[in-house]
Amino acid sequence: MSSTAPQRAPLGMMAAAVLIARKDLAIEFRTRSAFAAALVFALVAIVIFYFAWDVTAVSATDLAPGVLWVIFTFSGLLGLHRSFAVEETDRALDALLASPIDRESIFLGKAFANLVFVLGVQAIAIPAVALFYNLPLTNVALPLAAIAVLAAIGLVAVGTLFSAMASNTRLAELLLPVLTLPFFVPVVLPAAQSTARLLAGRPVAEAMVWLRILIAFDIVFVVACALAFPFTLED
Amino acid sequence: MTSTPRAEHRPGIDWFLTGSVLAVVGVFIRAIFFTPVEARQGAAQKIFYVHAPSAFIGLYVGFGIVAIVGALYLWLRDERLDRVGAAAVEVALVFLTVVLLTGPLWGKPVWGTWWAWEARLTLTLFMWFVFVGYLILRGAIDDPEARARYSAVLGILGGLLVPFVHLSVYLFRTLHPMPIVLKPGRPSLPGDMLATFGMAMVAFTLLFFALLRARYRLAMAADALGTDDVAERTTMRTLRPEPVR
Numbered sequence: 001m002s003s004t005a006p007q008r009a010p011l012g013m014m015a016a017a018v019l020i021a022r023k024d025l026a027i028e029f030r031t032r033s034a035f036a037a038a039l040v041f042a043l044v045a046i047v048i049f050y051f052a053w054d055v056t057a058v059s060a061t062d063l064a065p066g067v068l069w070v071i072f073t074f075s076g077l078l079g080l081h082r083s084f085a086v087e088e089t090d091r092a093l094d095a096l097l098a099s100p101i102d103r104e105s106i107f108l109g110k111a112f113a114n115l116v117f118v119l120g121v122q123a124i125a126i127p128a129v130a131l132f133y134n135l136p137l138t139n140v141a142l143p144l145a146a147i148a149v150l151a152a153i154g155l156v157a158v159g160t161l162f163s164a165m166a167s168n169t170r171l172a173e174l175l176l177p178v179l180t181l182p183f184f185v186p187v188v189l190p191a192a193q194s195t196a197r198l199l200a201g202r203p204v205a206e207a208m209v210w211l212r213i214l215i216a217f218d219i220v221f222v223v224a225c226a227l228a229f230p231f232t233l234e235d
Numbered sequence: 236m237t238s239t240p241r242a243e244h245r246p247g248i249d250w251f252l253t254g255s256v257l258a259v260v261g262v263f264i265r266a267i268f269f270t271p272v273e274a275r276q277g278a279a280q281k282i283f284y285v286h287a288p289s290a291f292i293g294l295y296v297g298f299g300i301v302a303i304v305g306a307l308y309l310w311l312r313d314e315r316l317d318r319v320g321a322a323a324v325e326v327a328l329v330f331l332t333v334v335l336l337t338g339p340l341w342g343k344p345v346w347g348t349w350w351a352w353e354a355r356l357t358l359t360l361f362m363w364f365v366f367v368g369y370l371i372l373r374g375a376i377d378d379p380e381a382r383a384r385y386s387a388v389l390g391i392l393g394g395l396l397v398p399f400v401h402l403s404v405y406l407f408r409t410l411h412p413m414p415i416v417l418k419p420g421r422p423s424l425p426g427d428m429l430a431t432f433g434m435a436m437v438a439f440t441l442l443f444f445a446l447l448r449a450r451y452r453l454a455m456a457a458d459a460l461g462t463d464d465v466a467e468r469t470t471m472r473t474l475r476p477e478p479v480r
Contacts, residue, residue: 161392
């Protein structure tokens with residue numbers, strides 16, 4: 001710690017989180033490996049799902065919400081796993097822990113980078129689904145974006161915490177879906193249900209019950225995961 | 236490993252466990268022979284005396300204990316709390332498995348289908364997956380201290396998850412019989428049945444804690460012998476008479 005580097009004022013919690021997020025996003029932007037993989041996965045899955053159902057029996061509008069949220073869940077897992085897997089190489093995590101930064105900041109930074117990742121996939125996948133499934137998106141674009149952001153926050157909060165835990169186990173990436181998917185139920189279910197209401201042309205008020213669950217989940221689990229995160233990093 | 240080395244060798248009978256098993260048997264006898272048959276559901280209704288207590292204990296008592304013990308572990312760092320949590324998950328998993336098996340058994344004659352994506356059964360299934368994930372997580376970590384920490388974190392989050400899963404699956408249209416005992420107002424269960432149900436609740440609660448205690452003791456005994464994993468030790472003895480190493 002006592003190095004020759006000039007003394008600097010310790011970073012604030014948010015400033016440190018932004019720094020971590022920028023680091024992760026810079027790595028991702030320069031390698032583009034996980035994002036490309038998640039995106040291609042999302043697009044392939046959109047196409048496959050279309051043929052997996054009989055579209056003469058189930059209309060594309062009924063199919064789309066489920067397809068969207070299944071895809072986001074699984075493509076999100078690809079990014080979430082990488083979040084801490086990159087720190088395993090050369091034990092980069094130790095350097096991160098040795099730096100004068102709160103553990104909560106590390107969590108928030110990681111989570112924020114993951115959020116950008118998931119929102120990036122959504123920003124391309126939602127229009128792609130609209131195109132392939134011929135959905136009328138123009139009227140519902142704004143509420144749909146709100147649902148996507150609210151759901152992404154929930155997925156990322158839980159996913160980031162479990163990614164930190166899973167990367168330290170013998171099973172590593174195999175464990176992440178096992179741990180996270182049951183926790184994604186109160187995110188994916190409301191998100192898919194409210195998306196379905198919107199696409200069916202129902203008023204936004206009808207989706208509000210579901211949105212309240214999403215908002216409550218986000219608040220509870222962002223706080224709980226940020227508080228629990230330091231306990232996953234003791235060594 | 237670091238726990239007290241008194242390897243409590245008590246090959247005698249676990250009276251608590253024996254007593255609670257007898258209580259459960261007694262409840263079965265009362266439920267089958269001395270409680271009236273429900274008019275419309277017939278004999279299938281008797282599954283209720285197993286199904287409902289198991290669900291209540293597995294979900295609420297189980298997740299409650301695991302979450303509280305997890306929080307206490309992160310605070311006090313006492314290894315025994317971790318063993319209690321792990322034992323509670325294993326026992327609650329058995330209770331939830333009973334719920335998931337008896338639900339369809341009752342559903343087939345009464346609803347006409349084994350599985351109907353009914354809200355509370357679905358909730359049980361999701362929480363069952365959380366407990367299975369908990370055990371897989373434990374199996375994937377070698378360091379006992381890290382294992383205890385991760386288990387505690389997962390236990391706390393699991394406790395927080397229950398109301399959310401409950402709410403979201405409940406908003407689906409439900410086929411489940413509405414609550415008849417724990418509801419506002421007086422229970423709408425006939426006296427005989429209510430008495431049997433009350434006895435079943437007591438008997439299954441006793442059984443839960445008796446099994447919890449037995450499983451906890453087994454874990455502590457395994458610790459005292461220097462192995463964290465009872466199963467591993469057993470397989471090593473049976474499969475490999477002369478341990479490598």
